Amino acid sequence: MHVSEAMHKQVQSVLPTTRVSEVAKLMKKQDIGAVPVTENGRMIGMITDRDLTVRVLADGHDASEVTAREVMSPGATFCHMSDRIEEAVRMMEKHKIRRLPVMNADDKIVGMLAIGDITHCGSRPLAEELLRAVSGHHA
Known part of the structure; x- marks a missing residue:
């Protein structure tokens, strides 16, 4: 199976100048x-709910003043639509990430x-392996 068959096809992105309060509202509205x-049409980073918690709230910043660029994880690991699911899972395991952006050609x-x-595409052993890899305790 290819990534294109399992991925969520609708992805919303934000600009680096977007205030994180707006990012949080988007996450809530989209349940993501x-x-x-x-x-400029290229992914330069990713903001997770954990980024908001650790880099904004825990540090006492005002979410209406902090921008996406200030709290995002820069760069990003991604896969392509044509990649096999197994390849994408290996990438997620290697980088210990739970969500992997998918790019076209x-x-x-x-x-x-x-x-x-991954669990919905029918490969329970692969999903279990991934879950163990990304949720392991830190040494």
């Missing part, structure tokens, strides 16, 4: 835990692959 940050973001998508 990660939002890609794009600039032009490196434009077209989807998101999450642990739940």
Whole structure:
């Protein structure tokens, strides 16, 4: 099975200048835990619900003044639509990430692959392996 068959096809992204209060509202409205940050049509980072908690709230910042660029995880690991699910899972395991942006041949973001998508594509052993890899305790 290819990533294109399992991924969520609708992905919303934000600009680096977007205030994190708006990012949080988008996460709530869409019921999602990660939002890609794009600039000039290219993904430059990712903001997760954990980023908001650790880099904004825990540090006492005002979410209406902090921008996406200030709290995003820069760069990003991603896969392509044509990749096999197993390849994407290995990437997620290696980088210990729960959500993997999906790009088309032009490196434009077209989807998101999450642990739940792996479980729904029918490979329970692969999903269990991924869950163990990304949720292990830190040494």
